[in-house]
Amino acid sequence: xxxxxxxxxxxxVFSSCEKLVEEKVYTSLDAEKLYENVAGCEAALTGVYxxxxxxxxxxxxxxxxxxxxxxxxxxxxxxxxxxxxxxxGTLFINWHWEAIWQVVARTNDVIFxxxxxxxxxxxxxxxxxxxxxxxxxSYFDLVRLWGGVPxxxxxxxxxxxxxxxxxxxxxxxxxxxxxxEAKKFxxxxxxxxxxxxxxxxxxxLAQKVYLTMAGNDPSSPNWQKSIDDGLAVVNSMAYSLVRPxxxxxxxxxxxxxxGIFEIQGSVVNTGDGASLTRFFLPGFPGSNLTPLADTWGxxxxxxxxxxxxxxxxxxxxxxxxxxxxxxxxxxxxTTTVSIYPVAKTGRxxxxxxxxxxxxxxxxxxxxxxxxxxxxxxxLLMLAEAYNExxxxxxxxxxxxxxxxxxxxxxxxxxxxxxxxxxxxxxxxNQTVFRDRIMKEYRYELLGELDxxxxxxxxGQAYFKSILDAxxxxxxxxxxxxxxxxxxxxxxxxxxxxxxxMLLPIPLTEMAANNLIKQTDQNPGx
Numbered sequence: 001x002x003x004x005x006x007x008x009x010x011x012x013v014f015s016s017c018e019k020l021v022e023e024k025v026y027t028s029l030d031a032e033k034l035y036e037n038v039a040g041c042e043a044a045l046t047g048v049y050x051x052x053x054x055x056x057x058x059x060x061x062x063x064x065x066x067x068x069x070x071x072x073x074x075x076x077x078x079x080x081x082x083x084x085x086x087x088x089g090t091l092f093i094n095w096h097w098e099a100i101w102q103v104v105a106r107t108n109d110v111i112f113x114x115x116x117x118x119x120x121x122x123x124x125x126x127x128x129x130x131x132x133x134x135x136x137x138s139y140f141d142l143v144r145l146w147g148g149v150p151x152x153x154x155x156x157x158x159x160x161x162x163x164x165x166x167x168x169x170x171x172x173x174x175x176x177x178x179x180x181e182a183k184k185f186x187x188x189x190x191x192x193x194x195x196x197x198x199x200x201x202x203x204x205l206a207q208k209v210y211l212t213m214a215g216n217d218p219s220s221p222n223w224q225k226s227i228d229d230g231l232a233v234v235n236s237m238a239y240s241l242v243r244p245x246x247x248x249x250x251x252x253x254x255x256x257x258x259g260i261f262e263i264q265g266s267v268v269n270t271g272d273g274a275s276l277t278r279f280f281l282p283g284f285p286g287s288n289l290t291p292l293a294d295t296w297g298x299x300x301x302x303x304x305x306x307x308x309x310x311x312x313x314x315x316x317x318x319x320x321x322x323x324x325x326x327x328x329x330x331x332x333x334t335t336t337v338s339i340y341p342v343a344k345t346g347r348x349x350x351x352x353x354x355x356x357x358x359x360x361x362x363x364x365x366x367x368x369x370x371x372x373x374x375x376x377x378x379l380l381m382l383a384e385a386y387n388e389x390x391x392x393x394x395x396x397x398x399x400x401x402x403x404x405x406x407x408x409x410x411x412x413x414x415x416x417x418x419x420x421x422x423x424x425x426x427x428x429n430q431t432v433f434r435d436r437i438m439k440e441y442r443y444e445l446l447g448e449l450d451x452x453x454x455x456x457x458x459g460q461a462y463f464k465s466i467l468d469a470x471x472x473x474x475x476x477x478x479x480x481x482x483x484x485x486x487x488x489x490x491x492x493x494x495x496x497x498x499x500x501m502l503l504p505i506p507l508t509e510m511a512a513n514n515l516i517k518q519t520d521q522n523p524g525x
Contacts, residue, residue, distance in 0.1 A: 035113040038123055044113070045127050048106045048134055052263050056099035058370050058449075061092050063279045066452035067299045069500070071467045071490060072442070073451075074300045074350055082488050084496060088504035088525050097146070097506045100138050107135040109155050126192070129185030133197050133205065136178035137261075137372070140209060143171040144453050147502045147522060150513070164515040165505075172213055179206040189238045195255050195264050200239070203232040204260045204378050211381050214388070216459040223385045230382040233260075239375035241401070244411035246321050249355045254369045260378070263370040267362050277366035280353035280447055281324070282337070288329040289354075293363030299447070300350035303340060303487075304473040309443055315421035317409050322446055324352040349487075353447035376402055376444050380437065387433045395433060400424045402444060438462070460497050467492045499524025 034040040053059055067073045068080045075082060080092050110131040114124055142149045150163035151174055166174075182202035192198035210226035233239065242248040242258045255262055265275065281287060283297025301323065309319060327338050343349045358366040379398045387395035407419045422443075428436065441454050455466045467490045504525035510516050 031109070031113055035117045038119050041110075041114050041117055041119055041123070041127055044106070044110050045130060048103060048110060048131065049264070051099065051103045051106060053265070054099060056095040057103070058263055059275070060279075061096045061099065063276060063449060064298055065092050065096055066449060067279075070451040070455050071463070071470050072302055072305050072446075072455070074302055074488065075298050083490060084500045086504075088507045088510070088521065090504075093503055094506040094508045097509060100142055101152075103138045104135060104142075104152055105156050107131045107138065108153060111135070112155050122187075122191075125185040126187050129182045129187070129199075129202070130196060132178045132182040132185065133202055133261075136175045136182065136202075136205060136209075139171055139175050139178070140205070140212075143168050143175070144212065144456070145503050146505060150516075161512065162514045165520055172209065175209055176206065179209065189236075195262060197261050198238070200233050200236045201260050201373070203229045203236075204373055207233065207378060207381055208373070211385060212453070212457050214385075215457065216462065218388055223388045226381060226385045227389070230378055230385070233375075233378050234382070239378070241375060241379075241405045243405055243408050243413060245318050245406055245408075247411060248374075249321055249357075251358060251367050254367070258375045259369070259371055260373040260375060261371075263372060265366050265368050265370065267358075267360050267365045267367055275361065275364065275366040275368070276353075276356040276370060276447070276449075277358045277361045277368055278364070280356055282328060282339075282352055286331040287324070287337075288331055288333045289324075289357045289359070290361040291331060291333075291359060293361055294331060295361070297352065300352060301446070302470055302473075303350065304470055305442065305446070306340065306351045307473075308439070309446075312439065313422040313443065316406060316443070318406050318443060322354060322443075324354040345487075355447050371448055374448075376405075377441075377450075380441055380444065383440075384434075384437045387430055387437065390430065392428070392430070392433065395437075396425050396428070399437065399440060402440070406444075456501055460501055463501070464492050464497055495524065 034044060051057060055061065064075065065080045068075045068082055069084065069086075071082075073082075080086060080090070086093060111128060114127050114131070117124060139149075139151075148165045148168045148171060151166045151171060152160065152163065153174070154160070179202050182197075183199060183206070186192070186197060186199040186202055189198045189200070207226050207229040210222040210229065214220040214222035214226065239260060240257050242253065242256050247253055248256060248258060254264075277290060278295050280299045281290060281295035281297065284294050286294035286297075306323060306325065309316065309322075313319070325340060326342050327336050329336055337348060340349045340351050356366065356368040358368050360367055379402050383395045383398035386392075386398065403422045403424055404415060406422055407415055409419055410416070425433070425436070438454070438458065442451070455463045471489050471492065499522075502522045505516060505521055510518070510521075
């Protein structure tokens with residue numbers, strides 16, 4: 001097992017060229033042995049998924065980095081701050097870059113070697129489909145975080161350490177190619193193992209990729225491409241909305257009929273553990289929602305976000321499921337801690353995300369899954385895209401499916417006379433709908449690790465409007481000089497806005513890769 005684990009660590013251009021060469025000692029005969037049977041191929045694929053839950057990826061770094069840089073959360077106790085002062089030497093940024101490239105390196109190994117393997121065609125196709133899907137996901141994360149990056153599509157070797165950045169358009173082109181391969185190879189729903197993507201997950205991710213490529217361009221052909229892939233998901237009848245909304249967040253309902261791709265969590269995970277329970281629930285001491293161990297409270301919801309949801313939909317059942325507000329009992333169950341909106345200032349004057357409660361949380365790991373995509377997002381994306389191409393009837397219809405589920409408190413698929421909020425949308429013009437649908441993503445998906453991308457994909461002006469709304473919100477101006485967990489003001493001058501749309505290329509990459517120089521760095525770094 002040690003040898004297999006070592007083979008699976010074949011990596012890419014991390015801290016030095018020498019390290020890469022050392023890690024590739026076993027890349028020929030032993031790799032052939034690993035991939036000569038189904039068990040070895042499956043082990044290699046499992047190694048790909050294992051990277052996603054590591055500390056440097058979803059285990060710790062990505063939730064802290066992405067959530068703290070989206071203008072929707074407040075944090076303390078982490079090196080990623082809310083004021084965008086991080087640079088190319090920031091450790092978390094370097095770690096996350098390396099973590100994603102480790103996933104890319106492993107998928108490249110799987111694709112290259114499984115293609116040559118003599119295993120049965122059905123198993124081979126499924127493994128290839130999953131590998132293409134994960135590689136597409138990885139490059140989608142890379143291009144949204146850093147823009148153009150090197151396109152590494154083959155197993156790592158010393159001769160390919162140095163590689164220039166491809167353009168963002170070229171990266172998106174490769175993502176589309178990989179997803180087309182995933183669509184071809186991934187099985188129908190009945191043939192996919194539990195917790196793994198099937199064919200229509202590739203369509204759903206492609207829908208999201210095209211929506212992102214459309215950006216803020218009303219004439220982009222990618223709106224229709226996004227619709228086409230979204231309709232393929234809907235018409236497949238592979239997914240449906242879980243009712244009521246509360247049931248979606250109950251632990252027995254992991255990998256539900258709504259989940260499109262979920263990163264698996266388990267308290268028996270012997271590694272770092274990808275635990276949003278730890279990240280989102282209150283900090284030391286934790287709450288009695290996790291009686292076995294304290295949580296961190298590093299993703300506290302900004303006041304304007306919570307108040308905005310309350311104002312828009314004051315009786316929305318999603319509010320009680322999404323937010324831990326007003327107060328909670330400490331982990332020892334001896335004290336009541338007041339939080340927002342009861343506490344108005346200071347470290348406790350925030351609400352928390354309540355979607356990842358797990359009484360079995362151990363301090364490092366949780367049974368809760370990280371839901372990378374679910375069917376609700378497919379419907380929201382269809383609504384947004386139909387609005388952009390000038391079809392308000394379809395746009396309203398898709399968002400109203402979600403609102404009907406949201407107000408269905410007892411989950412019987414019937415809206416009782418008392419179940420009136422959130423009400424259906426009707427009669428909105430294109431501009432009003434566009435503004436409202438972007439808010440609806442937040443109300444439905446808050447805490448699901450997509451906010452960093454949502455606030456940026458509509459362009460710099462939209463992101464600035466999010467930050468300006470935060471800065472203008474009265475309660476956030478109370479303790480602006482104190483950065484230790486209190487309210488904060490974000491700079492939104494043109495230079496800063498031009499800078500914070502992308503992360504800096506890390507110093508580790510620039511030191512190891514001779515074809516990426518300081519002149520290739522992203523603006524502002």
